Amino acid sequence: MAEKMSGYDEMLKGLWRENPVFVQVLGMCPMLAVTNSAVNAVVMGVATFFVLVSSSFLVSSFRGVIPKQVRISIYVVIIATFVTVADYTLLALVPAIHKELGAFIPLIVANCIILGRQEAFASKNSVKFAVFDAIGSAGGFMFALLALGSVREILGEGKIFGIPLFGDNFEPWIIMILPPGGFITLGLILLFFNWVTARRAARNQLQAQPVTSSRGSHIQ
Amino acid sequence: MSHSNLKSQDPSSSRLIISMAIAGLFSGLIIIGIYLATFNTIKANKARELKEAVFRVLPNVTQMSQLRLEDGRVVAYSGDPDENTLYAGFDNRGHFIGYALTGSGAGFQDTIKMLYGYQPDKERIVGMRVLDSRETPGLGDKIYKDSEFVSNFDALSVYPTIKVVKKGNKTKNSEVDAITGATISSKAVVRIINLANKKWLSNLPANPPEAPEPEKANRADKKQSKTEAY
Numbered sequence: 001m002a003e004k005m006s007g008y009d010e011m012l013k014g015l016w017r018e019n020p021v022f023v024q025v026l027g028m029c030p031m032l033a034v035t036n037s038a039v040n041a042v043v044m045g046v047a048t049f050f051v052l053v054s055s056s057f058l059v060s061s062f063r064g065v066i067p068k069q070v071r072i073s074i075y076v077v078i079i080a081t082f083v084t085v086a087d088y089t090l091l092a093l094v095p096a097i098h099k100e101l102g103a104f105i106p107l108i109v110a111n112c113i114i115l116g117r118q119e120a121f122a123s124k125n126s127v128k129f130a131v132f133d134a135i136g137s138a139g140g141f142m143f144a145l146l147a148l149g150s151v152r153e154i155l156g157e158g159k160i161f162g163i164p165l166f167g168d169n170f171e172p173w174i175i176m177i178l179p180p181g182g183f184i185t186l187g188l189i190l191l192f193f194n195w196v197t198a199r200r201a202a203r204n205q206l207q208a209q210p211v212t213s214s215r216g217s218h219i220q
Numbered sequence: 221m222s223h224s225n226l227k228s229q230d231p232s233s234s235r236l237i238i239s240m241a242i243a244g245l246f247s248g249l250i251i252i253g254i255y256l257a258t259f260n261t262i263k264a265n266k267a268r269e270l271k272e273a274v275f276r277v278l279p280n281v282t283q284m285s286q287l288r289l290e291d292g293r294v295v296a297y298s299g300d301p302d303e304n305t306l307y308a309g310f311d312n313r314g315h316f317i318g319y320a321l322t323g324s325g326a327g328f329q330d331t332i333k334m335l336y337g338y339q340p341d342k343e344r345i346v347g348m349r350v351l352d353s354r355e356t357p358g359l360g361d362k363i364y365k366d367s368e369f370v371s372n373f374d375a376l377s378v379y380p381t382i383k384v385v386k387k388g389n390k391t392k393n394s395e396v397d398a399i400t401g402a403t404i405s406s407k408a409v410v411r412i413i414n415l416a417n418k419k420w421l422s423n424l425p426a427n428p429p430e431a432p433e434p435e436k437a438n439r440a441d442k443k444q445s446k447t448e449a450y
Contacts, residue, residue: 067231069236073240080247084250085254088258092265174359
């Protein structure tokens, strides 16, 4: 046995240390496409959260009976079912936002974060850890969507959640809500995350000589 | 930690097929369930959205009736709306105000669908509303977000034909000021309306249609349209 697991830790790693977007660089398609406003980002995040947590729960519950040879197909069926549920629910509850998100709700099926968590984690771990892991990853994805969506909406329209922030004198940077703005913002955020990671690694290396590393103290 | 429960022995093909079939069956049942559960709400949302749009494009309208163009004649119609459906709007005393006509055509990125109010006696357009579009956020979407552009259609003469002019150059009341940075979308809106006019105007009946049976609380749900701000 390698590391002792705690549900809390499984959740935290998805939020920050192994953030699916900023660290693993997954799910780029919805990330760039629907983050032109904070509201769209939140709705997309909630839909993905629902799909990922429900799928992880089911996949983990049935991990003993799903034959290995057809596991991917079954994961996709499970994910697609929850995506359809999310699609109809959003259409009934928030038709205006559903219209704006358009094809990207059905495309949650193809989000590699979701299938990735099923294959890498939920299919091998107990229901409790699978759900914690899913909450972490989905939360991390939602956080990333919201970060990008807020920056782009603030700079591109001078608003946040549709509320104007600046006076009439603010000239919106239209490029920020167009696709290039998504790439620019994402690039800058990734730069920041890499910088933080590099700094932490450097500090750990310095500390490693005199004292034992602060991380990995769970190793038995 | 419990490691993989997936044993490496080979299950029979029938077991694989049965597993897939069970997954598919449950998936199907859930999808049917959610479809049925949301069907009425979705249908009601669409009907409400349409009603709001009709009230928006025709000033002072409180009642409407659904009509349809069939073989060059406008007749009463109660089925699901299609591209030949039009609406007649009436004020609260039952006087005919005008028609709400639909139009659709290619925009910058995808089909633009719209509804516009038309008063036959004055031969002019009195309001325009985009129902469905995928124009570029921040530029093309100004065809419905920019109130200055939308107000071009509040009193717009349709004869001889509507023309787009560069912003600020509007001189005749059959001209529309284009949106700076979204000329293609602005032109698309006008082209769609001109095309739709060709289809509708010659077929509208000379006499105004009959007012519908008085309906109550028609206007009540108009104020609730909070969801539009996006």
